Amino acid sequence: MRVPAYPWRVSIPSLDDLHAMGAVQQPTYVDQSARDAAVQTLRKMPPLVFAGECDALRGRLADVAQGKAFLLQGGDCAETFEGVTAENVRNKLRVLLSMAVVLTYAASVPVVKVGRLAGQYAKPRSSDTETRDGVTLPAYRGDAVNGFDFTPEARAHDPHRLVDVYNASAATLNLARAFTTGGYADLRQMHAWNTDFVKNSPVGERYERIGADIDRALAFMDAIGVDPDEFHTVDFFSSHEALILEYEHALTRIDSRTQLPYDVSSHFVWIGERTRQLDGAHVELLSRIANPIGVKLGPTSTADDAIALYEKLNPERTPGKVTFITRFGAGKIREGLPNLVEKVTAAGIEVAWVCDPMHGNTFETSNGYKTREFDDVIDEVRGFFEVHRSLGTWPGGVHVELTGDDVTECVGGGAKLSAEDLTHRYETLCDPRLNRAQSLELAFLVAEMLSGH
Ligand SMILES: O=C[C@H](O)[C@H](O)COP(=O)(O)O
């Protein structure tokens, strides 16, 4: 695996220097000594991931950029400390593995599997405050920063939560590694992943038909003596938005093999739409690390922005280093994306292009729920494929907010969830996620787009 060669950039700016750049979307800690103590604790913690694993993912993302693989990245909008249970983590893995099987089988393309988990605890917000019945408190910014309860105590920004994020992420990763390498992810188990809902759901039945085909293929391979390791375990990677500088800085370490800095909080970290300023602290920090990184690009991004960000984040043009995650909204993607892709490509830049069909399609229902319409999500992915197909570039993947549970947060889909249905199981603390059936439906539709049917 080629390791990036930029020895002159091993220096990492200090946390104070990064803050002096005017970092946005950061917590305001009242007690500086408590903040320093949390950072010191984190600096002593062992890495959550190894640099070599980050290199492996970078190699897989280089395949995505070259049109040889497809990225499936998904998980909660915001993980919660309470959500770190075996059942919850297993359900998320189950839906991601099931989607990956559908994509791999129906589109015959290798799928790179990346969870939005084991670190996705901090949220950028549109407003610093929230007002309920005339009372205004700090907005909830994710469990990394404050609590969801609408009380002054819960909403205060508490630096010790960063240590809790580390512990929750370690527990989640430990479970994810066990599930993906310890037998649960064995392809022969794919029926078992969804037995509880195949009987009463059309998408479940469709999934089961693929399962029967795969069984026959596995039996054939067994008969001729082929039994690759890939059938028993899967490569699975973690990712989150690198938002809170204290956390990401404390977990940025020099790799003993290469002497390069890696953010060992996750295999892949991304810069959000609200923090991608070229001269901002987040771009500065992530320009120093050797992990593969993502940048969200919303409808106001220009091609010049994207090219400048790429040049700053990857001047050596290391393959697989940068992934552009576009999130235009269904109504804007066909108009906005072509110019971006065309100009970036004309600049000789090879990136993985990935579609986030969630963040440009959020609205509030008349009964007060923040939601997304399943058809808009699909329409944005369709637009993404159309644009890339017409330009001859590779639609490299999808980045989705989803859960393995049967929540009711996004309207539409096969079950035709209505605004009224959202009252049943609306559990997200921030943005609405696709539920298990909607996620599988998305996978089938994306597989059709990928295979050109
Ligand atoms: O997930 C993304 C953002 O954190 C989220 O969309 C912000 O939501 P808000 O506009 O309610 O603050």
Ligand SMILES: C=C(OP(=O)(O)O)C(=O)O
């Ligand atoms: C905040 C997010 O997205 P964006 O930066 O694209 O708004 C997110 O993916 O959680």
